[in-house]
Amino acid sequence: MNTKITKLKTPLFFVAFTLFSLLTSCDNEEERWTDVKEDPVTEIVTDLDARRIISFKVVNPGESQAIYSAVNNLEKTITVYLPSYYEYEYLETSISLPEKTTITPAATELVPVFAKTPFTYTTKAADGTTAVYTVKIVIQQPKLVLRELSSETSTYTIPVSSSMFLKGENFVPSYEVTKVYAVDAQGNKKWQFQQYNEGLDIFSFSAAYVFGGTSSEAITLEPDTDYWIQMESYNLTATMKYPIRITK
Structure with a gap:
């Protein structure tokens, strides 16, 4: 019995055509690429100084x-x-x-x-x-700020038996490194105040000082004389613009 199968011709032709197209397209794609040679890279090697600190x-x-x-x-x-x-x-x-x-x-x-x-x-x-x-x-260290006790029109007075409260900003909270002096108009230190309590208040930046450690300690500051309050706090120094007066 002779039987002819003719329905497969069209699909086989289509597959062959598709493969041919793919191969042709690959050839065309390859032809569009160009091999470009990169510039040479020169590596510079230097000797490290043996005297250096690492x-x-x-x-x-x-x-x-x-x-x-x-x-x-x-x-x-x-x-x-x-x-x-x-x-x-x-x-x-x-x-x-x-x-x-x-x-x-x-x-x-x-x-x-x-x-x-x-x-x-x-x-x-x-x-x-x-x-x-x-x-x-x-x-x-942030800028040290010391608030004035006196003003342009009013001079703050303090007896030697009283304590002095100072306020400002950025005091280092330690009496070991935050110190207060009375200085003259030329900036010369004339007296160092002593701490009044156990430490500085870091939250309000306030501190208390007294003239001496004991009541019998002689105060060498002249009464009714202008002095300026100067604070040294670790690395920084601030001096009040207006003077104060000491009374007996």
Whole structure:
């Protein structure tokens, strides 16, 4: 029996045509891509200075809360950004150096916060070359504001047997670092007041002071003489614009 199947011709033709079209389109797609060569990349390798300081940190608050400082190995400076609320007089440090490099003074030596002359380190590499780094301490402390007791038209008077209450802004809440003086018109300190209570009020920024620690202490301030109140609070100083008068 002869049987012809003719229905498959059209689908087979369609499949063949589709494959041909895909292959043709792929060829055309490939022809549209152009291989562009990138510019050569030159890698510059420099030798690190063996005299450098890798890291410098203040560890007074503890190793986990250490204050990392900015080391500039080009200008040979170490900048410490110190919050004023720590009230540090000296800094304990931890210093990282390249292998076989030494530093003088040693990292275990305390660094004074208020040094009269710049504090420096000298590093020495294994080949004998040296570098000198200068420590710069930047104390982060808001502006100290001291409210006036007197005014342009009225002079505040106070007997030596009384306590004096001062108000303002941004006192560091410690009598150890917040001190009050009576100064003359030239700014010379004439008397240091003593604390009246156990501490400063950090919420209202108020403080109480008395003239002396004991009633028998001789007060050397002249009566009926103008004096200005000056406050030193850690790193900052503020002086009242208007004077006060001392009475017996």
